[in-house]
Amino acid sequence: MGLAMLVGAGTGLGSIAFRWCIQTFTRLFSGHDDYAAAPGSSNPHVSWLGPFFVLVVPVVGGLLYGPLVNRFAKEARGHGVPEVMLAVAQRGGRISPKVAVVKTVASALTIGSGGSVGREGPIVQIGSALGSTLGRLTRLTEDRVKLLVACGAAGGIAATFNAPLAGVIFAMELILAAFSIEAFGATVLASVVASIIGRAAFGDVAFLTLPAFHVQHLIQYALFAVLGVLAGGVGVAFTRVLYAIEDACDWVWRGPEWLRPAVGGLALGIVLLALPEMYGVGYPVLEGATEGKYAIGFLLVLLAGKMIATSLTIGIGGSGGVFAPSLFIGATLGAAFGAGAHTLLPGSAGAAGAYALVGMGAVFAGASRAPITAVVILFELTGEYSIILPLMLAIVLATVISRMLSRDTVYTLKLRRRGIDLEGPAAGAAIGGEAVASVMEPLPTPVADSLELAEVTPLLSRSEHGALPVRDPEGAYLGVVTARAVTEALTEQPDGAPSTTGDLVEMPHRVTADQQLVHALQPLLSASGTGLPVLDAGGDEPVGWLSHQGALRSLHPPQDTPTAAPPR
Incomplete structure (x- = not known):
């Protein structure tokens, strides 16, 4: 238990360093604390370029993180969580300690230079690498090393979202894929310690400012159910678009891998020039969607734009998570659905913000098939108990639809494409494939x-x-x-x-x-x-x-x- 707390402390401090790196690189590349809050404005460092600076910064960022990842830790490329799942399922929890350092710098450079990815995947991989390294240094058994890896993942989610319970559930539902008293106790300790450190640095506030949630009419439950079905399909669509664009990037690129992010950065820059709201993680835009600031047409443009921008960032070799993009896509889907429902049923549909909140959890559940995590994290973000019933309804339906449409999740499909089945025998394993x-x-x-x-x-x-x-x-x-x-x-x-x-x-x-x-x-x-x-x-x-x-x-x-x- 002491080691679990130590991993939580290390992950909490790592999240502070990671957030600082993101803010520093974002200011350096864009001249703003968060360029998505002022889309289309110029960079004061190179004001003569106007908004066209976004064509350049992804290329410069790629020139920096491309060689770093290619030379020191290739597993730091992409969204991180699948590598942690693989390490626990088939590699005895072994993750190279280099990953923590390389992932921190590469992901911060990716996001700071305009990459449209999340910060939760990197911090999960960073915390898990810390847990793995500590477990092996202290010569723990394989089961204990895996548990410390899960503690790192829990601490990462807790510190990133200020959601300690969601961190615990994420680690048990996705990383360990099992529930036990021992695992629950250890991940709780790590999550609590990481949250305390995170709150000391960032304050005891949710990472998003979300509107109050109210169910005003019983007919809304039927609308939330329809939203859940749509969200399940959109979650699967996001997964398929992500890997389709990655395949396209693989097919087009014939040069050295270290140069791929820089050359691909030009394509990303064109997307950012057309839709600057896609710059970085995009939390200000997500908040605007939940507050009903955008028209239905623009919300759908943001939804499609986020799928393309995130997929392109990952496809060209960027480093970052898909958790936050799935929340973004869910918020825009839910807000558009809610605005449409309000137009058709003005007296009973309720505010669009409520649908945006439920859409966030439902699309994440459809993409990741982690319904418990989706319910808990949205509850922790809002603090509204009234969200539970519609949230559970939409998330369960989204999960069912996702399972009907696809065998894999946004995390497991990355591994299956490499010939790895987490539920099957490890490649080259001495036992496991026999009947x-x-x-x-x-x-x-x-x-x-x-x-x-x-x-x-x-x-x-x-x-x-x-x-x-x-x-x-x-x-x-x-x-x-x-x-x-x-x-x-x-x-x-x-x-x-x-x-x-x-x-x-x-x-x-x-x-x-x-x-x-x-x-x-x-x-x-x-x-x-x-x-x-x-x-x-x-x-x-x-x-x-x-x-x-x-x-x-x-x-x-x-x-x-x-x-x-x-x-x-």
Whole structure:
């Protein structure tokens, strides 16, 4: 827990340094604290160029961060979160310490020189690199290193958005892809420490100033549901546009990779000249959308422009996140939808700002398929409990639509395009690709659910697995009884303690014989005993037993014993 707090502190300080770098480079390149707040104005450093300076600054920025990333840390390119997910899923939580430094400078240069990306992806990767480095320096086990990586991610989101609970949920839902008491406790500590440091530097205010939220009429819930469906489709569209433009950049570019951001920066500059609101992260424009400052037509232009500008920034080799762009796209979609609904139903549709807030969470959920994170972060940003019901409705629908339209998320598609399946075996892994049937052991003799605890105790004490399958009088499989459960029961007061095996039956995670071993390893690790039953393809009848030893024996299958020659 002390290490988790240390990672949180380091990430909080890292977020301060990162924000300072972004502000410094933004002032240097644009002459403004945030050029998106004054789009189309000139740079006072080169006022004679007028608004045309935006054609130059992405090229200059690319000349600086392109060689830096190419030479020292290629994994710092792009939006960062997929690399952290891969490190946890298949690399034992190992992230190079160089990533923290390179990602800080490269992302700050990208955003400061006009790159239309977010700052949350970089700070997640920076914090995760700190956690990974600290875990390996202290020689922690692989599980502990992964947990510290998640602590860094939680601290990054907490410090960036001043949303400590969202940081915890983000780390568990997207990085660890699992929930446990230990992980929750560690990420909470890291998130709280990072938030305290962030609030000391930036103040105890949300990163966005959002309007009050009110549901004024029941018909709005139907409108929020429609918005959720649209947002799911838009989230998937953003993902596809992102990688389609990246593919186009790969197809066009034939020169050295270090030069790609500079040459591509010219194309980005043309987009910024046409739509200067796309410069940098764009929070002032997002706030304007939630406040109803823009007409429907311009909101749709901003939506399309953000998709193109973010995709182009990533495609040419820029470094930055897609979390904030998805919020931007959601806000413009929601504001346009709300304005249209208000035109059609002026007496009951309500303010467009409410739809903008819900659209932010719904598009993020549609793109990332992280609905819990989406709900929590929007609740923390607004502090309005009344947002919960419409937000949950829209986000769940967006997630369902996204799953129907696409197998992958904006994060996992980047990895799948490189031939990496987070749910499959790691490339070149010694085990994981085999079928469970090829490594399972014979099923231990089942016990009856009517067996007294005193009778099952000696059977469990002689079992190699610390668990036995249980059947009812008709022979149907009920689950397993574990030595741990029986031991705990025998320590309770006799009057209230369970008396038969059937009272202690547990249903373990479902593992079938035709599954790949990689999909069964997580259930195996979380099993109460030292293994778990393997079910047939129908999932009803146990046909074998899976243990850690059995998985390892797949590397060294037993050799046939040579038959002795007959005597002469």
